[in-house]
Amino acid sequence: AAGVIQSPRHLIKEKRETATLKCYPIPRHDTVYWYQQGPGQDPQFLISFYEKMQSDKGSIPDRFSAQQFSDYHSELNMSSLELGDSALYFCASSPYLAEQYFGPGTRLTVT
């Protein structure tokens, strides 16, 4: 069965650089979520999209932005990276009103 695809799987950036994370949801899933999991932490909700419109927003820094495109894939853009942004970033997708399926994550390291 198809799963959520995230790219890249690993990313190393320096402070103040920009990063773009991509998420390709399971086919026919119309909702995408982004979560951030710091080292030894639980996943924290960042933002979600339903049918290409932002549906909810969590504790996402102003330096971050995201969008969902017409083919339902989503991108998380992160600017002015800080050391504290080092984390595992998960994308999840779901059909409307159903459980979320998570991708393998992108491990971002900021040096």
Added chain:
Amino acid sequence: AQSVTQLGSHVSVSEGALVLLRCNYSSSVPPYLFWYVQYPNQGLQLLLKYTTGATLVKGINGFEAEFKKSETSFHLTKPSAHMSDAAEYFCACSTQGGSEKLVFGKGTKLTVNP
């Protein structure tokens, strides 16, 4: 606002022993509850979910959980632990079957000893 509390950040059991991972929730509306498992350097895999109906839910890999409204609990159990069960387990809740953001507990790391 919703919150999830997992009692015990680390649980250690012997192979073949009962696994019990505790989860309590707080929600002002009927919650939807989930257990996810995370193996090292991997994503989150859904073990089981409670939305409505039967309060005892069965999941993959022999796990099950029981929703107890009176105790605001959703504990995860498995009768006999296997070495492959060693992982981190997260309890999570939402308000609409998962289509809203998930609120996670802090996680419980399960160690299985031979």
